[in-house]
Amino acid sequence: MFAVQTTLALARTIVALMFTVYASWSDYKTREVENIVWVLFAPLAFALTLAELILYWPSQLWLYGACFGLTTVFAVVLFYAGGFGGADAKALMCIALALPFYPLNEWFKPMLMEPTPVARVFFPLTIFSNAVILVFVPVLWIVIRNLLWRRRSGRKLFEDTQASESVGKRILVLITGYRMPIKRLKEKWHIYPLEDIEETSEGAPRRKLVALPKDEGRDAVVDRLETAIDNGAIRDEVWASPGLPMLILITAGLGAALFFGDIVWAVIGLFFR
Secondary structure, eight states: OOOHHHHHHHHHHHHHHHHHHHHHHHHHHSSSOHHHHHHHHHHHHHHHHHHHHHHGGGHHHHHHHHHHHHHHHHHHHHHTTTTHHHHHHHHHHHHHOSSSSOOOBBBOOOOOSSHHHHHOOOHHHHHHHHHHHHHHHHHHHHHHHHHHHHHHHOOOOOOOGGGSOOOHHHHHHHHHEEEOOOHHHHHTOOOEESEEEEEEETSOEEEESSSSSSSHHHHHHHHHHHHHHHHHSSSSEEEEEEEHHHHHHHHHHHHHHHHTTOOHHHHHHOOOO
């Protein structure tokens, strides 16, 4: 009997990892995930989890429903607030169907610490908090890259009128993007410009930073920047962001939660020992 339960727990864990890894790869390569991924993921995850709960933990069925409901509300709110993409929200909801609680068995035991109380009843929250912490990995890489560019080129990070932008906007651009030639920006459709050109009343072009780039109008912004460079109004190499998909961080957060534990909880524990 225990072997069956372990098999079910292992199966839904593998399903969650398999689908999220594939979705992350698709999101990275094409910046979209086909709905068929979630159409297959959701019912399979639900069937495996429901079977395990009915057979072994029927008293936790209500907790399963509560976890999925709260995760859905959380994901939808973040989606409409602009913090999530559609694929990110769907991924978190599907994960809640597959892994509402940490899958306690001999196959998965966090190396850093025992599953926290939160992970035992609301595992998706642990996954999300890990994803948020892991954001600092690409941020650190981007900041180091910018400092190396500054040293190598001898140029200022923010030139012309960009230097007069607010400190908050400059910091946001500094940790989310880096300089690249306009030719590369044109070729890489999934990279977004973090600056734009606007005409002043005197007719001279003014460079401004764009902290929150959007899909709409991307090509028009790139064309304006290219024209300004061709006319000699600004130097080549403009601010741009690779826009690392949140889905990749959610998948990394899932892996970290399964094999290492709750990163936030572990960090807090270091300060209160």
